[in-house]
Amino acid sequence: MDKSQKALIYCRVSGKKQTKDGSGLDSQEYRCRQYAEAKGYTVEAVFPDDVSGGGDFIKRPGMVALLAYMDARSSEHFVVIFDDLKRYARDVEFHLKLRRIMSERGAVRECLNFNFEDTPEGKFNEIISAAAGELEREQMGRQNKQKAMARLEQGYAIRSVPPVGLKYVSAKGGGKVLVHDEPVASIVREALEGFASGRFASQSEIIRYLESEPHFPKDLPDGRIRQMTVKRMLTQILYGGYVAMPSWGISMREAKHEGIVSKESFWRIQDRLKGRPVMPARKNMSEDFPLRGGAISCACCGYALTGGWSTGKYKKYPYYFCHHLGCSERGKTIPVAKLHGRFEELLKSLQPTRQFLGMAKVMFTKAWEAQAAGLSEAAKTYSNKAHELEVEIGKVVDRMMEVSNSRALKAFEDRIEILEREKLIVLGKAAKKPEPTRPFGEMFELSMRFLANPYDCWKIGESAARHLVVRLAFDQRLSYTRETGCLNSKKSNVFRALEGISMSGKSMVPPGRIELPLSKRNRF
Numbered sequence: 001m002d003k004s005q006k007a008l009i010y011c012r013v014s015g016k017k018q019t020k021d022g023s024g025l026d027s028q029e030y031r032c033r034q035y036a037e038a039k040g041y042t043v044e045a046v047f048p049d050d051v052s053g054g055g056d057f058i059k060r061p062g063m064v065a066l067l068a069y070m071d072a073r074s075s076e077h078f079v080v081i082f083d084d085l086k087r088y089a090r091d092v093e094f095h096l097k098l099r100r101i102m103s104e105r106g107a108v109r110e111c112l113n114f115n116f117e118d119t120p121e122g123k124f125n126e127i128i129s130a131a132a133g134e135l136e137r138e139q140m141g142r143q144n145k146q147k148a149m150a151r152l153e154q155g156y157a158i159r160s161v162p163p164v165g166l167k168y169v170s171a172k173g174g175g176k177v178l179v180h181d182e183p184v185a186s187i188v189r190e191a192l193e194g195f196a197s198g199r200f201a202s203q204s205e206i207i208r209y210l211e212s213e214p215h216f217p218k219d220l221p222d223g224r225i226r227q228m229t230v231k232r233m234l235t236q237i238l239y240g241g242y243v244a245m246p247s248w249g250i251s252m253r254e255a256k257h258e259g260i261v262s263k264e265s266f267w268r269i270q271d272r273l274k275g276r277p278v279m280p281a282r283k284n285m286s287e288d289f290p291l292r293g294g295a296i297s298c299a300c301c302g303y304a305l306t307g308g309w310s311t312g313k314y315k316k317y318p319y320y321f322c323h324h325l326g327c328s329e330r331g332k333t334i335p336v337a338k339l340h341g342r343f344e345e346l347l348k349s350l351q352p353t354r355q356f357l358g359m360a361k362v363m364f365t366k367a368w369e370a371q372a373a374g375l376s377e378a379a380k381t382y383s384n385k386a387h388e389l390e391v392e393i394g395k396v397v398d399r400m401m402e403v404s405n406s407r408a409l410k411a412f413e414d415r416i417e418i419l420e421r422e423k424l425i426v427l428g429k430a431a432k433k434p435e436p437t438r439p440f441g442e443m444f445e446l447s448m449r450f451l452a453n454p455y456d457c458w459k460i461g462e463s464a465a466r467h468l469v470v471r472l473a474f475d476q477r478l479s480y481t482r483e484t485g486c487l488n489s490k491k492s493n494v495f496r497a498l499e500g501i502s503m504s505g506k507s508m509v510p511p512g513r514i515e516l517p518l519s520k521r522n523r524f
Contacts, residue, residue, distance in 0.1 A: 004042065005039075005040070005041050005042070005079055006041070006042050006044050006076060006077075006078050006079070007036045007039075007041035007042065007043050007044065007078060007079040007080075007081055008043075008044060008045055008046075008047065008066060008069065008070075008078050008079070008080050008081070009029060009032040009033070009036070009043055009045075009046040009047070009080075009081050009082070010046075010047050010049075010062065010063065010066055010080060010081070010082045010087070010088070011025045011028040011029050011032070011046065011047070011048045011049070011062075011082070011083070011087065012025075012028075012048070012049040012050070012060070012062065012082075012087045013025055013028075013049075013050050014050075025048045025050070028082075028083045028087070029046055029048075031083050031112060032046075032081045032082065032083055032112065035081060035083075035110075035112055036079075036081060039079075039110075041079055041081075044078075045066075045069060047062040047063070047065050047066040047069070048062050049061065049062035049063060063098075066080070067101065067105070070105045070107060071105070074105070077106040077107065077108070078106075078107050078108075079107070079108045079109075079110055080102060080107050080108070080109050080110070081110050081111075081112075082109075082111055082112075083111070083112040083113065084111065084112065084113045084114075085111055085113065085114045085126075085129050085130065085133060086133045086136075088109075088111070091130075091134050091137075092127065092130045092131050092134050095126075095127075095130040096127070096130075099126075114126075114129060145248075149245075149248055149250065151175065152243055152244075152245050152248070152250050153250060153253075154256070155243055155253060155254055155255045155256040156175065156176075156177060156243070156255070156256050156257075157177075157178050157238055157243050157255060157257060158243075158245075159238070162178055162181075162238070163232075163233070163236050163238055163239070164181075164184055164188065164216075164217055164233075165180065165181055165184045165185040165187070165188035165189075165239070165260055166178045166179070166180065166181055166185070166238060166239075166257070166260070167179060167180075167181040177256055177257055178238065178255075178257035179257065179258075180258070180260065183215050184215055184216060184217070185260055187210065187213045187215060187216050188216075188233065188239065188260050189260045189261055190209070191206045191209055191210060191230075191233065192233065192234070192239060192260065192261045192265065192266075192269060193261055193265055194206070194209070195234065195269055195272065196261070196265040196266075196268040196269045196272070197265075198272075199468070203227060203230045203231065203234070204227075206230050206233075207225050207227065207230055210225050210230070211223060211224060211225055234269050234273060235270070235273070237252060237266075238255065238257070238259070239259055239260045239261055239266065240259045240261060240262075240263055240265075240266030240267075241254060241255050241257065241258060241259025241263060241266075241428070242254060242255055242259070242263075242266075242424070243255045251417070251420060252420070252421070252424065253424070254424055254427060254428070262428065263424065263425055263428035264425065264428070267421075267425060288307065288309075288318055288336075289306075289307030289308075289318065289320065289336065290466040290467065291305070291307075291320070291339065291340070291343065291470070291478075292304070292305060292306050292307040292320065295467070295470045295477065295478060296320070296339070296343075296477065296478045296479070296480050296487075297477045297478070297479050297480070298322035298324065298327060298329055298479075298480070299479045299480055299481040299482075299486075299488070300322070300327050300328055300329045301322065301324045301326070301327035301329070302479075303322060303323075303324040303327065304477065305320045305321065305322055305334070305480065306320070306321065306322075306323050307319065307320050307321075307336070308321070310333065317335070318335075318336040319333035319334060319335060319336060320333070320334040320335075320336060320339050320480075321333045321334060329482055332482060334480070334482055338485065339480065342480075342485055342487050343478070343487060344455060344458070344459075346478075346487055347454050347455040347458055347469075347473065348455045350454050350455075350473060382426045382427070385426045386423055386426045386427050389419055389422055389423040389426065390423065392419055393416055393419045393420065393423070396412055396415055396416050396419065397412075397416070399412065400412040400413075400416075454469055454472075454473050457469050
């Protein structure tokens with residue numbers, strides 16, 4: 001060919017990781033430029049790709065750009081250089097298609113490791129080489145899949161990108177295992193446990209919590225988080241300490257890594273998601289109306305009071321009111337200061353004396369010790385239950401072998417899935433360590449601070465803390481009468497117990513025998 005022949009270089013690696021390696025695109029380009037210089041070609045452009053495997057070359061940006069470059073200069077004829085036939089195409093169908101398209105554009109293909117010949121034997125060798133490349137690619141894919149399946153069956157996660165809050169580290173026996181990625185893992189745990197316990201009533205509340213945490217990665221530049229992000233978090237089995245791949249026939253099983261939340265919390269979340277959806281709480285209302293949304297109901301109709309601002313002549317005024325259709329009190333306002341004042345009086349009345357707090361401390365200490373002692377015994381019970389479930393699963397499998405009806409087989413499969421889920425939960429409980437998540441002193445201090453003065457916790461707490469005070473202090477929704485200002489309530493079990501101790505202290509029966517007084521006639 002003439003020494004002024006123009007050439008284009010095409011380079012491809014199988015992924016972005018190879019792009020960063022020293023033996024990636026740069027080394028390919030360097031070898032192709034050396035080849036072009038030895039041939040006396042002038043390299044006009046280089047087109048790189050980092051798309052893995054075979055498939056349609058139209059999905060490769062670099063190849064599309066190369067073809068578009070030649071189409072824009074249709075009067076010129078180029079030599080297209082690549083260092084190996086595998087970089088060109090690893091699929092016979094698309095290899096032949098690309099050869100035809102190159103020929104239509106008058107391009108001459110040259111490869112550093114393969115000699116193209118326009119003869120029947122040369123075309124045959126080219127097809128055989130392409131088929132060998134396709135075979136090698138499929139064999140490698142099968143081998144990689146088999147390795148991945150083996151790791152999954154052993155309980156190892158194989159996701160290339162772990163979910164937020166988890167990260168991969170090298171394991172001692174080879175491969176990688178997931179570990180907690182702090183401080184994000186703690187944020188994820190708080191969100192999931194909060195939803196499992198009901199502290200976060202809706203996914204919108206989780207979103208607001210995550211948006212308030214500076215260390216949690218945000219979806220959008222303005223610091224917002226998409227609803228789908230929270231949905232994925234709540235259903236992410238890796239957070240519960242499980243792995244699965246249904247498309248490969250690998251059912252859910254216990255993972256080698258430690259979940260961010262307990263298995264009990266994970267399944268509680270799934271049950272909540274299957275239940276009736278909760279209307280998301282509106283923003284900017286909890287601070288001004290902390291008792292709205294279910295804390296206090298209308299004494300007339302029983303429906304929860306709502307809150308809002310009424311515009312006066314010079315400023316706005318906050319009110320609570322009933323919004324239920326058909327209620328005689330509908331729309332009649334209750335000043336926020338009046339209702340809050342009555343509620344705070346009720347909270348102050350819950351404050352027990354020091355004497356009974358001391359008794360409560362003794363009760364809590366004994367209960368804590370009893371719970372710790374019972375955990376070891378519970379672990380044995382759960383282990384036995386897991387064995388029973390395993391036996392039952394075996395019986396169901398044996399019965400499956402005796403039937404051929406598709407509906408019956410589906411029923412058996414569903415039953416096995418339920419039993420496997422129960423077994424995983426029980427095994428998780430059996431493996432649960434008998435140590436508490438926090439030391440007794442810390443837990444006791446927080447509890448006693450609330451019991452000693454729930455009013456202070458209400459007064460200095462933020463919106464979420466105030467809602468928690470209401471839930472802990474009262475078992476049922478408070479009922480308010482607008483005319484009398486009466487706030488009927490049912491105290492929680494703890495305060496009722498303390499109150500019962502107090503009352504029994506006032507009417508303590510003296511020790512000794514109790515006898516009825518006798519009349520003079522019955523005396524001897």
